[in-house]
Amino acid sequence: MGITHALRGRTVRWVATDEKHLVIGCTDGQEVKIIWGQDGPELAGIGARIILPSVSMVGSAQRIGD
């Protein structure tokens, strides 16, 4: 998979860099990591960042007979 294929259909939300990579964060939670190779930019990997939905146990006071 190349950089174009990895980004196709996605909307870029943010761009950042680390020691070796350019990281492109997309609105769907996927992250495309690019490294500078011998012949130019190359796809280094694809990551995911998911924010977990929470769950709860809901209680409420109830008077007997109501």
Add this chain to the structure above:
Amino acid sequence: MPITTAMCNSYKKELMEAQHNHLLAGGHLFKMALYLNPVAEMGAGTTQYTNVDEASGTNYTGGGADLTNIDPALDGAAAHTQFQNAVWANSSISASGCMIWNTNIGGNGQSVSLHDFGQTFISDAGDFTVVMPTNDGTTGLLRLV
């Protein structure tokens, strides 16, 4: 059927039986297992960890990742707890949801909650990171309100 986000009914009962310990020091070992489009319904009625339709791939181990507990706290009238983020570094995984389960009780480990990701996420030689919500009485991962 997809995963339905829910606190497991069995977990609610087991809380009243003092079967789950979420403390950081001396508490139980909870894990997060990833799943990819499970055939069977997974949700409030799920009681135990299962490896059926569990995700697989590079740097993913069956049963999922160990979670680091965060001590339960009160926020007003709401009790809440959760875990540190779960990360599968440099992995190649596809997953559409996850289960949090307790490794310390039950023959196969008892389920705590199921969480639907809303879509299938992939990692390909990258980090698969599950970020916990803000840990308070309104958005904390596990809340008694």
